[in-house]
Amino acid sequence: MDDKLIKACQMFLLPASVLFAALGLAQSDGLKTGVSSIAFVISGAWVWRIWVWENLDWKDQYAALAFAGIFLVASFISLGVHGMAWLGW
DSSP states (O other), rough: OOHHHHHHHHHHHHHHHHHHHHHOOOOHHHHHHHHHHHHHHHHHHHEEHHHTTTSHHHHHHHHHHHHHHHHHHHHHHHHHHHHHHHTOO
């Protein structure tokens, strides 16, 4: 795997992981919604960065997209669930 790609994934993995840990510690649904929205934006930026990466081997790109996509989907689900709870739906 490309060294720059590994470093880019680590750059996004750390804040995404910290935000998911913060999500577990958050007490209110409003705070959980806020943390989830930040995680969604960071995960989206991670997916976008891998998607537009030029001269990247397709195997590395798909592996990195799958990894980033897991965080994107998880943060989207979390944002939806906690947002609906916060709004009282």
